[in-house]
Amino acid sequence: MIDVQNITKRYGHHTAIDRVTFSVAKGEVLAFLGPNGAGKTTTMRILTCFMPPTEGTARVAGYDCLNEPMEVKRRIGYLPETPPVYQELTVTEYLTFVGRLRGLTGQTLTSALDRSIERLQLGSVRHRLIANLSRGYRQRVGLAQALLHDPPVLILDEPTVGLDPKQIIEIRELIKSLVGSHSVILSTHILPEATAVCQRVVIINGGRIVAEDTPEQLSARLRQSEKISVIIKTPPADCEERLRAMPGVLNVFPGQGTGNFLVECALGHDLRDELARFIVSRGWGLLELKTISMTLEDVFLRLTRHEEGLSQSPEPAAAVTSNLEPSVQEAAS
Amino acid sequence: MTPVQAVIAKELRGYFVSPIVYVVGSVFLFIFGFLAYIYVKFTGAQAIQLMQLQGGMAQINLNDLVFRNLFASMRFVLLIILPILTMRLFAEERKLRTFEFLLTSPIGIHEIVAGKFMSVLLIYLGLLGLTGLVPTVLMLFSDFDWNPVLTGYLGMALLGALFLSVGLFASALTENQIVAAFVGFGTLLTFWLISGLGALLGDTTAGRVVSYLSFMEHYDRLVRGLIDTADLVYFGSGLALMLFLTYRVVESARWK
Numbered sequence: 022m023i024d025v026q027n028i029t030k031r032y033g034h035h036t037a038i039d040r041v042t043f044s045v046a047k048g049e050v051l052a053f054l055g056p057n058g059a060g061k062t063t064t065m066r067i068l069t070c071f072m073p074p075t076e077g078t079a080r081v082a083g084y085d086c087l088n089e090p091m092e093v094k095r096r097i098g099y100l101p102e103t104p105p106v107y108q109e110l111t112v113t114e115y116l117t118f119v120g121r122l123r124g125l126t127g128q129t130l131t132s133a134l135d136r137s138i139e140r141l142q143l144g145s146v147r148h149r150l151i152a153n154l155s156r157g158y159r160q161r162v163g164l165a166q167a168l169l170h171d172p173p174v175l176i177l178d179e180p181t182v183g184l185d186p187k188q189i190i191e192i193r194e195l196i197k198s199l200v201g202s203h204s205v206i207l208s209t210h211i212l213p214e215a216t217a218v219c220q221r222v223v224i225i226n227g228g229r230i231v232a233e234d235t236p237e238q239l240s241a242r243l244r245q246s247e248k249i250s251v252i253i254k255t256p257p258a259d260c261e262e263r264l265r266a267m268p269g270v271l272n273v274f275p276g277q278g279t280g281n282f283l284v285e286c287a288l289g290h291d292l293r294d295e296l297a298r299f300i301v302s303r304g305w306g307l308l309e310l311k312t313i314s315m316t317l318e319d320v321f322l323r324l325t326r327h328e329e330g331l332s333q334s335p336e337p338a339a340a341v342t343s344n345l346e347p348s349v350q351e352a353a354s
Numbered sequence: 355m356t357p358v359q360a361v362i363a364k365e366l367r368g369y370f371v372s373p374i375v376y377v378v379g380s381v382f383l384f385i386f387g388f389l390a391y392i393y394v395k396f397t398g399a400q401a402i403q404l405m406q407l408q409g410g411m412a413q414i415n416l417n418d419l420v421f422r423n424l425f426a427s428m429r430f431v432l433l434i435i436l437p438i439l440t441m442r443l444f445a446e447e448r449k450l451r452t453f454e455f456l457l458t459s460p461i462g463i464h465e466i467v468a469g470k471f472m473s474v475l476l477i478y479l480g481l482l483g484l485t486g487l488v489p490t491v492l493m494l495f496s497d498f499d500w501n502p503v504l505t506g507y508l509g510m511a512l513l514g515a516l517f518l519s520v521g522l523f524a525s526a527l528t529e530n531q532i533v534a535a536f537v538g539f540g541t542l543l544t545f546w547l548i549s550g551l552g553a554l555l556g557d558t559t560a561g562r563v564v565s566y567l568s569f570m571e572h573y574d575r576l577v578r579g580l581i582d583t584a585d586l587v588y589f590g591s592g593l594a595l596m597l598f599l600t601y602r603v604v605e606s607a608r609w610k
Binding site: 069070073091102103118122 | 357359367451
């Protein structure tokens with residue numbers, strides 16, 4: 022549905038995005054993840070035909086963004102960073118205006134309006150001036166605008182900014198409900214959001230794509246070994262050595278506080294059962310035992326911090342694994 | 355409703371919700387009425403003087419003494435008032451970040467420019483229509499030739515349209531409404547003042563070119579009751595040029 026090939030955007034000498042390539046299948050939700058200034062908004066502006074790329078091609082629903090912008094615009098619902106609302110209009114007037122710009126008329130317009138208002142629960146404010154609405158409501162009006170003409174492609178720039186936690190969950194549910202029928206790109210720097218609603222994540226930093234995969238696989242790919250955290254009530258002095266001597270254990274690091282250890286074992290070997298028995302049978306007193314999985318947050322920080330090292334590597338994700346070890350140590354100590 | 359009509363409707367709504375139209379409209383109508391009153395009073399005083407000198411009825415020409423002066427004075431009023439009407443058109447969109455939304459909507463830039471221009475033109479023509487009360491009331495009490503009055507109105511309409519297009523262009527340049535208004539004033543004032551430069555240069559080629567570029571002589575001919583194709587071409591081409599430049603500025607804003 023969306024196909025981006027090697028797009029580059031330069032502002033004078035500043036390169037905002039550099040040879041970005043990715044694609045989104047029909048019905049897929051893709052998260053665009055990156056720190057502020059990474060090039061997320063620039064990429065979205067190119068896809069929505071607001072600005073042309075310096076190099077490369079972007080196609081939406083089979084139409085080229087540069088040569089057939091009208092066809093592309095007709096098929097996109099776009100929510101920019103700031104909800105594009107007119108304060109002097111009421112919600113209904115605003116959405117009517119948006120619908121007319123997109124060529125909706127008569128009965129089609131009325132039903133599109135009602136559907137959109139219902140979907141974003143704007144019924145109670147539909148006759149109020151947008152100027153008098155809270156930030157959260159304005160954001161929802163912005164989303165209603167993007168969904169109004171039921172476009173096959175949705176581009177949402179930080180759709181949950183400014184919403185309260187309940188509204189965030191509602192919006193995420195809404196985005197999830199679009200899976201299958203709509204192709205969605207949403208940009209965010211809130212990681213749980215990407216994990217919650219997206220099938221695929223593209224991590225962008227400094228204008229380049231540094232990783233692209235499902236959230237689960239991204240963290241799995243960056244994990245070199247299984248890590249188990251144990252807390253022991255009365256550890257003997259040689260506890261660390263004796264744990265390390267256990268079959269299957271690769272390494273043991275002391276954790277925070279006495280009796281806290283981080284046991285590392287080979288990928289795919291779950292040693293929790295053996296560890297528990299080992300400690301209990303010696304009467305050390307097992308207080309806690311849990312696996313430590315890498316969250317998307319860790320992945321994200323690794324990838325975006327070690328950007329320089331990555332650019333020389335053909336396989337970005339593989340290059341980071343070596344950088345992973347010290348960070349876990351830091352975190353544990 | 356076509357997209358252009360939607361833009362016009364939305365802009366009109368914006369104008370009437372904000373105080374701009376009410377303030378600008380009242381000031382415009384007040385000044386028009388006030389000037390008309392002054393010129394009529396002045397003409398009346400002259401008539402009395404003439405009657406005392408000559409005895410009997412004096413021939414007073416309302417067209418020359420009231421309408422020509424009134425229309426000539428309105429040039430300056432339009433120059434000040436119209437950039438205030440147009441300043442918000444694009445500047446506000448940029449400020450409130452709705453500009454990006456408009457440009458990513460399936461509507462051409464020419465349609466956006468046309469819609470915005472027509473909305474403000476409609477407001478201006480509406481105000482101009484209201485001033486029609488002045489000649490209508492005068493008609494009840496006196497006798498004058500309607501033709502120069504109508505060409506004067508045509509002149510006001512054309513001059514206003516040209517000023518509005520300059521204001522629209524200025525508004526597209528910036529996201530600051532005050533700056534947009536001042537760029538509008540400045541440009542219009544320059545085109546006023548170059549008529550003085552033209553007079554100074556006299557009947558040389560340069561002088562004629564400079565005088566042609568100023569709106570003064572074109573407007574004056576219409577106010578005097580002359581419809582010359584050359585003047586219509588001046589207003590038409592000026593308008594077209596300004597709208598085209600606005601189109602280019604809006605288009606180029608995407609590249610930055």
